[in-house]
Amino acid sequence: MESVMESKAELRKKLLARRRALTREQWLAESDKIQARAVSLPLLREAERIHCYVSMEHDREERTLELLEMLALDGKAVYMPYIEDGCMKVAVYHPGQQFRISPTAPATPDPLVLSQEERFDAVFVPLAGFDRKGGRIGFGKGWYDRFFSRLSERGFRPVKIGLAFSFQEVPSVPCDPWDEPLDLVVTENEIINCQQNSR
Numbered sequence: 001m002e003s004v005m006e007s008k009a010e011l012r013k014k015l016l017a018r019r020r021a022l023t024r025e026q027w028l029a030e031s032d033k034i035q036a037r038a039v040s041l042p043l044l045r046e047a048e049r050i051h052c053y054v055s056m057e058h059d060r061e062e063r064t065l066e067l068l069e070m071l072a073l074d075g076k077a078v079y080m081p082y083i084e085d086g087c088m089k090v091a092v093y094h095p096g097q098q099f100r101i102s103p104t105a106p107a108t109p110d111p112l113v114l115s116q117e118e119r120f121d122a123v124f125v126p127l128a129g130f131d132r133k134g135g136r137i138g139f140g141k142g143w144y145d146r147f148f149s150r151l152s153e154r155g156f157r158p159v160k161i162g163l164a165f166s167f168q169e170v171p172s173v174p175c176d177p178w179d180e181p182l183d184l185v186v187t188e189n190e191i192i193n194c195q196q197n198s199r
């Protein structure tokens with residue numbers, strides 16, 4: 001019988017292959033729509049502290065650079081992940097932020113300014129796939145699950161937002177006990193309220 005991890009691995013492989021097959025023009029056009037929907041979220045207008053990953057072009061991740069910049073210019077305190085020794089830490093994002101770019105790994109802010117901030121109002125979460133109940137297929141490293149567990153232990157429960165192309169939706173994501181469900185998923189076509197769908 002196929003295990004949950006094997007099921008996730010197979011789905012991840014298939015969905016990432018489809019995403020990486022996007023032309024640059026398709027990727028940019030659909031990413032623009034996703035970012036426009038994300039910016040329209042009412043909760044972002046109220047949010048003060050936002051955590052958002054930097055997308056990787058080679059992986060055709062939904063583009064987030066303009067989103068980070070818009071939020072920072074809007075006066076939000078914006079943070080981004082930084083991986084060190086297998087642990088996800090928090091780095092500060094400044095308007096006009098420069099990066100050291102790697103062809104195979106997430107961009108690193110330059111200069112790198114780490115923060116102890118953990119009181120986030122919203123966290124944008126990268127994903128390979130999702131379902132409408134908030135199930136998320138990540139990248140198998142568990143960084144975000146451990147990150148949210150750590151925040152929860154300190155009493156912080158930010159709104160978890162996934163950004164995805166609509167073709168990354170699957171009927172049901174195989175879930176492990178430690179998986180942290182998404183609250184919202186923003187695609188080029190819609191904003192999905194996962195909490196509403198999980199009732």
